[in-house]
Amino acid sequence: MGPGPFAILGPLARFVTLPRDHLLIDEDAPAAAVWIVRRGVLRVQRYGADGRRQIMGLFLPGEVTEKLSTDRAGSCVETATAVELCRLDRRAFAEVLAREPGLRRALTQQRLARLGRMRWMIWALGALRPDERICAFLALATRFLPVQPLPDGTLALSVSLPRPDIADLLGTSAETYSRVTHRLQDAEVIEILDPEHFRIRSLDALIRKGCAEQAFWTLPFPDLGGAGMAFDTVVQPV
Amino acid sequence: MGPGPFAILGPLARFVTLPRDHLLIDEDAPAAAVWIVRRGVLRVQRYGADGRRQIMGLFLPGEVTEKLSTDRAGSCVETATAVELCRLDRRAFAEVLAREPGLRRALTQQRLARLGRMRWMIWALGALRPDERICAFLALATRFLPVQPLPDGTLALSVSLPRPDIADLLGTSAETYSRVTHRLQDAEVIEILDPEHFRIRSLDALIRKGCAEQAFWTLPFPDLGGAGMAFDTVVQPV
DNA sequence: CGCGTACTTGACGCTAGTCAAGAATCGTGG
């Protein structure tokens, strides 16, 4: 994250690392703690009436977990990747919040950002087909997941979310995600370095296919303070 | 409509009857007139980027045409059935509106109702499959289209909208609508008296299949003041 | 009585989900 508005929480914070698929905030518990994401991704999920899991949104690095009032009951927050978090007592957080107008402002900003993304998801779910949603997701991912410019000018994108999570986020299946990415590779739009890493050969094509012109430029995402950090071990040797 | 809040407009009103598929309010003209629906149905439509028509909502008997600010540009209002309307000069309407708080209240009520229905449509379009949407539509239609109780206790429903309009409203095709209604007849949920008239044998089954429990009871529709009037010529002889 | 319109029905193809069987990768223990 670098020194952002949350740096002031330093003395109060307790740092934690957790593996993925770890339950953070339960369905209906009022959540005794507040978590700040430093690294990795959290997912907000619930199970639909048909037993199918829906991922309703993500918490990205720099963001603070919060139950929005728009989240219907029955949703919980889990880690979607290995994460590095910062735990704050709910009460302590509320106190700092009351003292620091800058923090309150930043938090409001975040809420707005999450609502914006949620609105886009709802639209995309209704208006786009699965393959288009996947294209849009990859395009937008360059704005909120770690990227690294490659020597040839193209972009390396690190999608560390597991397949089933991406599928449930986009309302499709892991198989379809796999098929579509490989089809995109055949069309020379992307290149699959390994299951989690793609070289984006034509961001434009992704944006076009995903009808994401608008969204790409206007959707609010947290700053990628430590952009590229996920590449330390993986893409460097390329 | 019977004597509702709009009766006071009597002296200003000019009554008109129009055939169906008649353009009432053009895409971007500021609309010099306001129309009150007395009988029949108007449709708000626009053409999507792919050339496919979408019907975004209906104006039902008792309602006043208005461009909601949420209607994106490019939408127009046409008659979906033969209609009986009441035309009012925009200016005259505005003046009466300013004088009559009751009218303003009624209008606000209507806007709320239309927004509610639109929200439901958006949800249904995203969450339900075509056949489920058709079931929900038939169930809800008993709340806003002419119905008549039959001697045996079941309900006769008059759906005077043409097939393509229903299809474009529900985001499906006329063929699918036809197939689904006939399938419902085989399942003894409804009985098709003629293409526009159905006997509802199990409203419950329709509501269940359309996941419309909630919507059926809470969605706001205008009062069916003249319920049954469309049956004068058709169902009476049964 | 014939024509036009609206609805129905059948045939066909595409999309995408599900199931199941491979392939690749990683971590663990011998």
Added chain:
DNA sequence: CCACGATTCTTGACTAGCGTCAAGTACGCG
């Protein structure tokens, strides 16, 4: 250091749903 198992991703086969096209059928109107 290698082998084994567990996990994750990929791939193929199959199927349901639904849209489209086209050919029928019914009905009303001149």
